[in-house]
Amino acid sequence: MAFKEFQVCDRDISDEILAGYLESDRLAVDTETMGLLPIRDRLCVVQLCDPQGRVTVLRIQQGQKEAPNLKRLLEAEQVLKAFHFARFDLATIRYHLGIQVNPVFCTKIGSKLARTYAPRHGLKDVVMELERVELDKSAQSSDWGNAANLSDDQLSYAANDVRYLLGVQEKLKGMLQREGRWELAQDCFRCLPTIVSLDLLQYQNIFEH
Numbered sequence: 001m002a003f004k005e006f007q008v009c010d011r012d013i014s015d016e017i018l019a020g021y022l023e024s025d026r027l028a029v030d031t032e033t034m035g036l037l038p039i040r041d042r043l044c045v046v047q048l049c050d051p052q053g054r055v056t057v058l059r060i061q062q063g064q065k066e067a068p069n070l071k072r073l074l075e076a077e078q079v080l081k082a083f084h085f086a087r088f089d090l091a092t093i094r095y096h097l098g099i100q101v102n103p104v105f106c107t108k109i110g111s112k113l114a115r116t117y118a119p120r121h122g123l124k125d126v127v128m129e130l131e132r133v134e135l136d137k138s139a140q141s142s143d144w145g146n147a148a149n150l151s152d153d154q155l156s157y158a159a160n161d162v163r164y165l166l167g168v169q170e171k172l173k174g175m176l177q178r179e180g181r182w183e184l185a186q187d188c189f190r191c192l193p194t195i196v197s198l199d200l201l202q203y204q205n206i207f208e209h
């Protein structure tokens with residue numbers, strides 16, 4: 001099918017979009033929420049982008065508990081899912097939609113392991129260095145709860161947060177391999193589901209003395 005600049009879906013991705021994304025080996029994923037506490041703050045939007053640049057913005061309805069096609073996609077073992085700060089997104093998606101995302105690449109972890117020369121590892125900084133694109137983050141702290149009436153600026157912001165993520169992921173993987181830290185990065189990524197389980201049970205500092 002012909003994808004536009006980005007597609008907007010409600011409640012779940014279509015069978016056609018699912019089939020297209022399942023043909024990819026990698027997928028960029030991000031979320032927009034009402035806040036930073038998954039148990040308190042609801043999930044409003046899930047954004048997806050494949051290596052061909054096909055972006056989907058999925059609006060999640062208040063009280064929605066499942067999205068079967070999204071679940072099938074995000075749990076597909078043959079498709080790597082790239083997030084920036086995966087720890088938060090995985091917790092949010094699991095808590096609100098019951099989805100156990102796997103396998104995962106976190107570009108924030110990758111950046112901290114590879115870009116040890118840099119003091120900042122936010123998405124805007126990493127995209128600026130590795131993709132030479134300056135992201136407009138002005139819509140980041142806005143009301144995402146009225147999903148049916150998101151502004152053009154909000155939709156564009158959501159789309160751009162995944163549009164460049166796979167390029168970043170690919171470059172970070174190369175840096176990690178070059179610096180001999182790729183196996184360490186993979187170990188970190190494999191630990192994320194356990195860390196998310198601890199977060200959702202509200203454990204804190206259990207590894208401290």
